[in-house]
Amino acid sequence: MAKLLLRPYRIKERCAVLVPKVKKFVGRIIEEHQQNGGSTKLSDDADFVDVMLSLEGEEKMEKDDMIAVLWEMIFRGTDTTALLTEWVMAELVLNQDIQGKLQRELDVVAGSKNIKDADIANLPYLQAVVKETLRVHPPGPLLSWARLSTSDVQLSNGMIIPSNTTAMVNMWHITHDPKVWEEPLVFKPERFVESDGGANVDVRGSDLRLAPFGAGRRVCPGKNLGLVTVNLWVAKLVQNFNWVADQEHPVDFSEVLKLSCEMKHPLIAQATPRNIVASF
Numbered sequence: 001m002a003k004l005l006l007r008p009y010r011i012k013e014r015c016a017v018l019v020p021k022v023k024k025f026v027g028r029i030i031e032e033h034q035q036n037g038g039s040t041k042l043s044d045d046a047d048f049v050d051v052m053l054s055l056e057g058e059e060k061m062e063k064d065d066m067i068a069v070l071w072e073m074i075f076r077g078t079d080t081t082a083l084l085t086e087w088v089m090a091e092l093v094l095n096q097d098i099q100g101k102l103q104r105e106l107d108v109v110a111g112s113k114n115i116k117d118a119d120i121a122n123l124p125y126l127q128a129v130v131k132e133t134l135r136v137h138p139p140g141p142l143l144s145w146a147r148l149s150t151s152d153v154q155l156s157n158g159m160i161i162p163s164n165t166t167a168m169v170n171m172w173h174i175t176h177d178p179k180v181w182e183e184p185l186v187f188k189p190e191r192f193v194e195s196d197g198g199a200n201v202d203v204r205g206s207d208l209r210l211a212p213f214g215a216g217r218r219v220c221p222g223k224n225l226g227l228v229t230v231n232l233w234v235a236k237l238v239q240n241f242n243w244v245a246d247q248e249h250p251v252d253f254s255e256v257l258k259l260s261c262e263m264k265h266p267l268i269a270q271a272t273p274r275n276i277v278a279s280f
């Protein structure tokens with residue numbers, strides 16, 4: 001009897017087409033760096049690829065390994081940061097009062113100057129807006145795909161996860177749990193502004209009420225880069241433009257889980273340039 005193979009997504013075939021494209025694309029980045037003198041001597045503006053190329057002796061990396069590392073960074077770091085920025089902007093479009101409050105903070109702290117990543121430390125409301133978006137719309141709602149328990153684990157509620165169980169952490173549920181967060185469905189950055197009586201929550205894995213980058217040994221290695229990038233993009237977008245909803249495309253918070261949790265209907269908004277009034 002003929003064996004019927006059900007392969008609705010044709011994963012193997014699609015990967016076989018994708019992998020050579022990835023190798024070519026990422027390989028070109030490495031070759032460009034080599035041509036630009038990637039060597040053992042690192043200059044002040046050396047980037048990550050230069051550092052990999054500079055490794056010697058036991059640390060020396062083969063090109064295929066460099067490709068794998070770079071691809072992992074592009075693959076894990078691109079859509080997460082872009083999607084988080086999109087969710088932040090969607091919340092700001094819908095919550096004009098919060099957008100206005102953020103603009104006032106940016107005007108006071110930065111005025112019309114070109115905001116740099118070093119300025120973010122002085123923008124607590126901006127950081128609170130990004131944290132609140134990570135809470136309401138965590139890009140990785142289930143953290144990693146799966147974990148395998150290597151021994152029996154007893155949870156604080158008495159439940160036992162037996163050894164060799166495939167388990168997933170539902171971070172989305174934790175960040176929307178009314179036992180953990182007051183009014184969890186309300187977008188309220190103030191809950192993270194300490195000077196307003198808000199909580200001091202580190203989102204980088206030490207506080208499990210909000211760990212959108214995971215925690216422990218497999219925590220996201222790009223968490224600091226991701227946070228700085230999103231804070232900076234949002235700061236620049238909101239410093240320089242007013243954002244309002246598009247009449248024909250109202251903001252729709254429906255979610256769809258692909259590699260990351262995306263807006264099912266991508267944000268369409270109208271931006272008008274601002275006259276920045278520095279109010280020092």
Ligand code: HEM
Nearest residue numbers: 073076077080081139140143144212213214218220222226
């Ligand atoms: C807002 C941005 C980001 C979010 C929300 C995010 C979230 C996550 C999450 C939830 C995980 C899984 C953690 C776990 O298994 O417990 C992860 C893993 C990972 N992330 Fe990110 N990430 C972001 C940005 C980045 C950036 C910018 C990079 C690299 C440039 C990056 C590289 C990685 C890598 C390589 C892993 C796999 C780590 C491992 O399996 O050991 N991520 N990230």
